[in-house]
Amino acid sequence: MQRWHQRGSRRCSRFLQISYLCLTISLAAPVFLTELQTQDVPDGYPVSFDCVVIGKPAPAVKWYKDGKLLEENDHYMINEDQEGCHQLIITSVLPSDMGVYRCTAENSSGITATKAELRVDGQIHRGLHLHCYKQGRAVYLHSSPGGGSQYV
Template sequence: MTSDGEEHCLKISEAFPEDEGNYYCIISNTIGKVTLEANLQVVQPQQAELAPSIAPLEDVTIEEGEGVRFNTVVIGSPMPSVQWYREGALIPHSRDFEMFMEGNTAVLDIKLTYPEDTGIFTCRATNSAGQAETSAMLTVKSKAD
């Protein structure tokens, strides 16, 4: 609290939820008394939204029957949801295609590959601030080649 002539000030340098409530300034002299009231509400700062950012995937060439793992770092706020696509079609969870997050890394594990798995694989990250995606070519060579 400070007073400078006719100016009186209450300064709260850091406000927390427990500081909420009514504050009163009572000014009195020999003639009388005046009471001023102010209500303080403390709101939590909103976390800034950040559109997703995603690291590039790299093209992969493997032999039929081998497994392959695609992974990419995903950031954003709020944390983006991640979906994987093959040739534009959403990949459903199955025993052959496992999709999961390891911290900020989105992972697609393909346990066993066939030549027909050849195609463009895309990782798409989406949150309320936007969307980002990256793609890579998977080439599966037939054992007969």
């Protein structure tokens, strides 16, 4: 911009600097790589529902039984790892645990779900006691009497 005055000339310049920042954001709606499977389990035994889900950003996962949100407690154990593996463990199945279990995965790009049925065999297995212990990501199952122990 230039200005002229009566007594001479004066020159004024202004510079405008513009910077641009380009970001590439990779987004992907959640997708289940492995889905829940229907299971038949004897009364008193533990059961595990397992699935693998991916998405960007990493999806938030929730578990439901017959439409009701499940919270982790002594009866339900919920595990997940950085690779997208998610697990719901019922430590000792009761007849009241029969129903439809659903796992939902949601992020800013979408939501998806997988579901499976749990059927409980009403036979009572006397003398068999199962205990589940959560140690990090592994779940230790201990049975007695006469039974072995295994990691799941």
